[in-house]
Amino acid sequence: MIYCPLCHSTMVGKVGASQYYCRNCYYEFKLGGKGVKVYKVGEDGILDEVEALSSQLQG
Numbered sequence: 001m002i003y004c005p006l007c008h009s010t011m012v013g014k015v016g017a018s019q020y021y022c023r024n025c026y027y028e029f030k031l032g033g034k035g036v037k038v039y040k041v042g043e044d045g046i047l048d049e050v051e052a053l054s055s056q057l058q059g
């Protein structure tokens with residue numbers, strides 16, 4: 001089960017290979033080898049990187 005790294009909701013949909021979108025807080029995030037990158041989705045669909053989190057989602 002994938003949890004949102006920001007709000008820990010499980011309302012997360014997969015939108016790419018290792019890319020997910022949280023329908024609870026409207027952030028998108030990517031799981032990478034070093035951790036999680038979080039993106040805010042703009043009105044025009046452009047992703048704006050917010051922060052890189054530690055690998056707390058893995059496992």
Ligand SMILES: [Zn+2]
Nearest residue numbers: 004007022025
């Ligand atoms: Zn969330």
